[in-house]
Amino acid sequence: MNFLGLDVGTGGSRAVVIDIAGSVVAAATVEHQPFVSLHPGWAEQDPRDWWRASEAAIRAVLNEVDPQSIKAIGLSGQMHGSVLLDARDEPLRPAIIWCDQRTGDQCRSITDTVGAQQLIELTCNPALTGFTLPKMLWVREHEPELWQQARTVLLPKDYVRLRLSGDKATDVADASGTLLLDVSARKWSREMLSATEIDERLLPEVFESPQVTGVVASAGRQATGLPEGTPIVAGGGDQAAGAVGMGIVRAGTVSATIGTSGVVFAASDKPSLDPKGRVHTFCHAVPNRWHVMGVTQGAGLSLRWFRDQFGAGADDGRDPYERLTDEAAQVPSGSNGLLWTPYLMGERTPHLDPNARAALVGLTASHTRAHVVRALLEGVAFSLRDTLEIFREMKVPVNEIRLGGGGARSKLWRQIQADVYAQEVATVKAEEGAAYGAAMLAGVGAGAWPSVDAACDEVVSVKERVKQDAESAALLDKQYARFRMIYPALRAIS
Numbered sequence: 001m002n003f004l005g006l007d008v009g010t011g012g013s014r015a016v017v018i019d020i021a022g023s024v025v026a027a028a029t030v031e032h033q034p035f036v037s038l039h040p041g042w043a044e045q046d047p048r049d050w051w052r053a054s055e056a057a058i059r060a061v062l063n064e065v066d067p068q069s070i071k072a073i074g075l076s077g078q079m080h081g082s083v084l085l086d087a088r089d090e091p092l093r094p095a096i097i098w099c100d101q102r103t104g105d106q107c108r109s110i111t112d113t114v115g116a117q118q119l120i121e122l123t124c125n126p127a128l129t130g131f132t133l134p135k136m137l138w139v140r141e142h143e144p145e146l147w148q149q150a151r152t153v154l155l156p157k158d159y160v161r162l163r164l165s166g167d168k169a170t171d172v173a174d175a176s177g178t179l180l181l182d183v184s185a186r187k188w189s190r191e192m193l194s195a196t197e198i199d200e201r202l203l204p205e206v207f208e209s210p211q212v213t214g215v216v217a218s219a220g221r222q223a224t225g226l227p228e229g230t231p232i233v234a235g236g237g238d239q240a241a242g243a244v245g246m247g248i249v250r251a252g253t254v255s256a257t258i259g260t261s262g263v264v265f266a267a268s269d270k271p272s273l274d275p276k277g278r279v280h281t282f283c284h285a286v287p288n289r290w291h292v293m294g295v296t297q298g299a300g301l302s303l304r305w306f307r308d309q310f311g312a313g314a315d316d317g318r319d320p321y322e323r324l325t326d327e328a329a330q331v332p333s334g335s336n337g338l339l340w341t342p343y344l345m346g347e348r349t350p351h352l353d354p355n356a357r358a359a360l361v362g363l364t365a366s367h368t369r370a371h372v373v374r375a376l377l378e379g380v381a382f383s384l385r386d387t388l389e390i391f392r393e394m395k396v397p398v399n400e401i402r403l404g405g406g407g408a409r410s411k412l413w414r415q416i417q418a419d420v421y422a423q424e425v426a427t428v429k430a431e432e433g434a435a436y437g438a439a440m441l442a443g444v445g446a447g448a449w450p451s452v453d454a455a456c457d458e459v460v461s462v463k464e465r466v467k468q469d470a471e472s473a474a475l476l477d478k479q480y481a482r483f484r485m486i487y488p489a490l491r492a493i494s
Contacts (some may be wrong), residue, residue, distance in 0.1 A: 001448065002069040004226075005439030006058065007238060008050050008077030008157045010035065010097065010260045015057035016435040017065050020448055022459025024430055028060030036094065041101035041346065041354065044094035047083045047159045051223075054160045058224040072231045072446035073164070073216070074438030076241035077157030079177040082135040085152040089162060092146050096135040097156070099261070099297055099345040101354035103134035106141070110134065110179070114195050122191050124176075124183040126277035129346065129354040130297075132178035133196060153202045157235060163223065165232050167214035168204040173240035173291075175206050176282030183290070184271050186283050207234035209241075209285035210444040210452060233445035236285035238434040239263050239293060242404060245437030246428050247460035249286050249453055252399040254391070256384050256417060256425070258407025259433070262299025262342075264349075264387035266396050267291050278350040278390055285441060286452045292396060294349030294387025298342040298358065299380045300406050305344055306376060310369075325412045328374035333419065333472040334479050335371045337362045340379030341486050350386045351487060361486055377413050378476065381420035382483040388421060401425045402462075404433065419472040420480065429463040 002025060007014045012031040019025050030053040035043045062070075080098040085091060096102075107127035111119060119126060127134060132155065140147040154162065155178070158170045175181045175188075180198065182189040186206070193200050207213050212231045221228040235241060239257070243265050248255045254266045271281050272292045279294040298305070303321060312320030313327060339361045346354035360372065391398055401423055407413045408427050418425045430436055440455045449455035 001071050002065055003439045003442040003446065003448070004058070004061070004070050004073045005435040005437065005442060006054055006073065006075050006160065007241070007433060007435035007438060008054060008075070008160050009238065010078050013050060013053035013057045014433065014435045015061045016432050016439055017061050017070070018436065018439045020443070022430060024432060024436070026061040026064035027432065028057045030056040030060070035097060039102070043097045043100040043345070045097050046094050047091045047156070050156060051160055051163050055223050058226060062225045067225055067227055070226060070230055072233060072442035073226070074233045074440070074442035074445070075157045075161055075235035076238050076434035076438040077155070077160070079155065079174055079237040079239065080130050080132050081156040082132050082139070083154040083156060083159045084139065084150045085154065086149050087151045089152065092149055093139070093143070095156065096138070098130050100135065101129045101346045103129045103138045104354055106134035106137040109137070110196065114192070120273065120277060122182060122189050123179050124271050124273060124281035125179060126352065127179060128348060128352060130348065133180050133198070136198065137196065150202065152204070154204060158204060161213065161232060164216055164220035165214035166217045166219070169207055169213035169234060170204045171207055171209045171234035171236050171285065172283035173209055173285045174237035177237060177280070181206070183281060183283055208287045209234050209236045210287070210441050212445050231445060233442050235438045235441055239265055240282070240285035240291065241437035241441065242434040243267070243291065243437065244285050244440055244452060244456065245430070245432060245434065245460070246402050246404050247456040248402065249284070249289070249456050252397045253402065254398045254400065255402045255404055256407070257404035258299045258380060258413070259405040260299070260301045260304070262296035262380055262384050262407070263293050264384050265291055265293040266391060266398070268396070272394060272396060274390060274394055278352060279387060285437070292394070294390060296342060296349065296380060296383040297347055298344035299383070301344055302340065302342045302376045302380055306373065321406065321410070324373050325377070325410045327370045328377060329412045331368070331370045331374050334475045335375040335378060336367060338367055338371050338375040339479065339483055339486060340375040341483065342376070342380050342383050350390060356487065357490070359486060359490055377416050378420065378479065379483065380407070381417050382480050385420050385480060403427050404431055414466045415469070418466045418468045420476050422468055422473045422477065424465055424467050426462045426465045429461050430459070
């Protein structure tokens with residue numbers, strides 16, 4: 001008995017097959033075409049490319065396992081994207097994805113129309129440029145002829161669901177990032193739909209994450225090789241599904257995940273609100289549970305940007321990121337005073353500013369390429385610490401921090417995070433990201449585990465713990481104080 005999880009990310013689609021013990025028996029990733037940025041701050045991807053990569057990733061894992069052993073499928077993916085479909089369910093335009101920052105005017109309009117306080121009460125969140133609703137309003141305003149043809153709006157993973165099963169469905173966790181969900185009641189908000197004049201018929205049906213939304217249809221079988229009739233559960237947005245895969249389902253255990261973006265995530269038994277809206281409050285992938293999270297837009301993106309623009313050193317056959325971090329490990333903690341603010345795509349937490357810009361501050365003639373790379377790693381950790389500081393204000397307990405994503409695979413980045421957070425950090429044995437959590441949700445939906453909590457208790461365990469280095473932590477605490485001063489100082493010219 002196996003379960004398949006598929007994560008439709010920004011950089012690629014990843015398929016993971018796990019067994020009843022939670023062991024990974026097959027995994028494959030197929031890259032997407034890079035997102036297109038026609039103007040500064042814009043980011044678009046073709047949904048059909050997600051489907052191409054998803055098909056290929058699924059076929060790759062089915063070459064290693066018997067397709068008939070797959071008893072259920074769970075989906076995850078990048079959040080907030082807007083996939084507009086016509087009457088034939090064909091994409092009308094490239095999807096405007098999570099890191100796109102063009103919708104400042106629409107966010108201001110939503111806030112003015114609904115009221116800032118009422119918006120928090122209705123959706124638990126302020127209007128942010130990354131969310132789905134402002135993107136829908138941007139298309140309605142700037143591409144009215146195209147908007148008139150729209151019959152459905154889906155989130156990224158749910159377009160893949162449509163191609164697999166023919167069903168238009170989503171989950172409460174992913175839907176929380178649209179600004180159209182009543183997060184407290186876990187259903188579409190009629191008040192928000194009315195205030196913004198959005199027809200509810202454009203939206204898919206909302207399910208709890210372990211619920212079955214449909215089955216693989218004939219077209220899905222032909223495309224992927226999955227058996228027709230295989231159940232598909234709702235799944236979750238990448239952050240909620242990834243948190244399930246790391247066992248972040250109860251209060252006190254927090255994750256810090258560095259992928260393209262960076263997220264600090266904490267589970268809660270009720271919606272926990274930051275009155276300033278600096279962190280998001282969303283439904284969790286666990287029924288009747290919520291989570292609060294802060295987001296750094298350009299976390300792993302900072303290192304990828306450096307690699308793409310300036311290279312990763314001489315090619316010696318190793319992973320380019322490994323070469324970069326090995327280089328950075330040769331310079332001391334604190335990067336000899338060099339600081340990086342990772343605002344390559346604006347910033348959410350804590351600034352809520354789509355116009356924030358990245359900066360490398362404190363350069364001297366003695367700094368080397370290795371200092372710059374280490375400053376990037378430290379700057380991303382400083383930005384994630386911003387969320388932990390807000391959690392302290394909100395009295396969200398942080399008893400254990402578990403690391404995920406690319407930041408968990410790098411020994412240097414693990415140690416930097418322990419030192420910046422001034423707290424021991426841990427990694428889990430099967431850190432496979434959101435695809436792993438989606439596979440666990442599929443197992444719950446198929447009845448292999450009675451609940452998400454039970455699944456986590458049974459299959460998630462800690463692999464390694466990294467203690468903070470007291471001397472480095474003290475130095476980086478001073479560096480963090482300097483880091484906090486950069487955004488206000490540069491805001492006037494960004």
